[in-house]
Amino acid sequence: MGTLLIKISSVYFVIGVSIGYYMSTSHQYTLTGVHVHINLLGWTALTLIGIIYVLFPELTTRKSARIHFWLHNLGLPLMMISLAVMLLTGNMNSNPLIIGTAVGGTLVLLGVLFFAFNILVNLKRKDA
DSSP, rough: OOHHHHHHHHHHHHHHHHHHHHHHHHHOOTTOOOOHIIIIIIIOOOOOOOOHHOGGGGGGHHHHHHHHHHHHHHHHHHHHHHHHHHHHOOOOHHHHHHHHHHHHHHHHHHHHHHHHHHHHHHHOOOOO
């Protein structure tokens, strides 16, 4: 699971940098929030979580790891696509997009809580 998260994070990295490149070359900064969240929650967080799971593979056997994986990887695209469409269309009152952003964000938050639970409860000290 750790290696898979690192691979997924590299896709988010490409997306985040591509959005940043577009914004800097076009001088259109509408997607700044999307750019930041994809880089933070997609690239950085998933890379670090992947590294933790590589270092402590016993954590990946826990149900909380699988729940985190799916909540994070379903919620983040839903949140970012909904937010991007809202920002690009200027339609900040579209109920489906507001709901998509809120549901996606909630899924990510719940996923992060499952990850933190997994770390706090299941990570044991490795003695030499």
